[in-house]
Amino acid sequence: MRSHPERPYDWVGAWSEKRAQLSPEKVGLVDETTGERYTYAELDRRANRTARLLRAEGVTGDGEGDGERVAVLSRNRPELVDLFFATAKTGGVLAPLSHRLAAGELVEMLNEVEPALLVVEEPFADLAARILDHEACGFDCSVLALSADDADDSASASSESASDSSAIAAEPWTDALPDDDSPVETADASMDDPHLFLHTGGSTGVPKETVLTHGSILWNSFNTITAWGLRPEDVTPMVFPMFHTGGWNVLTVPMFHLGATVVLAREFEPSEVLHLVESEGATVLVAVPAVLRMMTHHDDWADTDLSTLRFAKSGGGPCRESVMEAWWDRGVDLSQGYGLTECGPNNFTMPDGWPREKADSVGVPVMHADARIADGEGEELPAGEIGELELASPHAADRYWRNDEETAETFGDGWVSTGDLARRDDDGYFYIEGRKKNMYVSGGENVYPAAVEDRIADHPKVEEVVVVPVPDDRWGQVGMAVVQGDESLTLDELTDFLDGKLARFKRPRHLAFVDEMPTSGPSKIDRQAVKAEFGEE
Structure with a gap:
């Protein structure tokens, strides 16, 4: 080869x-x-x-x-x-x-x-x-x-x-x-x-x-160095495991490329990350949303010196607006990234001076990557329409090892099929709407759980939430909100909170609670485990 x-x-x-x-x-x-x-x-x-x-x-x-x-x-x-x-x-x-x-x-x-x-x-x-x-x-x-x-x-x-x-x-x-x-x-x-x-x-x-x-x-x-503006004097705590693409390709290899400094440890708790930002003078931080949220809730959050951080990135799932605002209030430029093992994983960046109203997006493609939104036939969709996100770049992976069928499906036509639903706005910013397999249909309307979860997560009694479809005699499928948080929250209270924020067909009709969300990676919520327990396959 x-x-x-x-x-x-x-x-x-x-x-x-x-x-x-x-x-x-x-x-x-x-x-x-x-x-x-x-x-x-x-x-x-x-x-x-x-x-x-x-x-x-x-x-x-x-x-x-x-x-x-x-x-x-x-x-x-x-x-x-x-x-x-x-x-x-x-x-x-x-x-x-x-x-x-x-x-x-x-x-x-x-x-x-x-x-x-x-x-x-x-x-x-x-x-x-x-x-x-x-x-x-x-x-x-x-x-x-x-x-x-x-x-x-x-x-x-x-x-x-x-x-x-x-x-x-x-x-x-x-x-x-x-x-x-x-x-x-x-x-x-x-x-x-x-x-x-x-x-x-x-x-x-x-x-x-x-x-x-x-x-x-x-x-x-x-692509990472040029898009994110990394520097030889940068220092970063590596909070992703090294069996994960985040452990190598998000920051470790780019830092070694430049001659910068990577800090690792056997285990990283949010409190330790806060300590390291201050003690090592960290300039760049990339973590999953759960870690970023836990850092903001820690007793040391207000007293930790974050002034050395030039920026922080969230990856591995949608970052809630309340978490982003907590970082912005501390003077840290936090934005969302997007990637996957099969491509990148660093595919997007936020332009200089990006407006806060674009915070829900993952930004625009990096220098040497293309992105498009495609329909089920592989045809590109116009701005505003939701379809599958496809990527093309010399940083894409080569193939799946000894798996020709899956390789052809994901890498077959020069575009990497991500399996993620997304849309592009008129300014060229991309928004992730969730996984194709997570979308469900309620009363003939497509429902994208990620968008519903973003609104539910704004409720002060909600720490984490996953929305899964369940059968319904009238609508075919409706949503169940599985919540980690204050169990005094009622479905009526949540419905009232979502009034004016979500269309009626998108609002969950059922509510369940978990003590802690199951994870399937570096603090990444295992949606399949939640769906297996509360939803329908």
């Missing part, structure tokens, strides 16, 4: 080497958990050691554009950065996996990935043991164990997964790691060669592995 197989470029896999040459003494990575700070020169030396380890384990390029894979079950830690830089050097592929998934799901994914090496952090040794002992396990590879280096690793991992590394027969990472940190020869790699496998959210079925090439990673970084 190479554009120029006869002309490999030495710089394609030289992320850490090039940055170490350009800014050797600049701190590129801060490990908040241990307090260690790593310069780019140190990160390159660590990458060289890790590259030698990978080559010893057979994690290299195969000469045909599909390198050998290293799979990882771990929280955020410097070794994942080492593996990113090292697989770039060797021509291998990094495939981080969610430790939140069940053993059966991970077995199916690993059978497809076929790793040459599996790296397991100590808190997930029991989970790894169940994977390796599973009757469906069809892969065979070396296993290395990363020791937990935080004070209370069992508290961080789930009770199901927490353990010591004796649960698996694995050589310790530190024992396998060579001492030689001198420069290594980089592989003959093309921009079209894979570098990352990142799996989708998996709301239905087993998650698919999305193939991100060296080129798509670089183009997303370039």
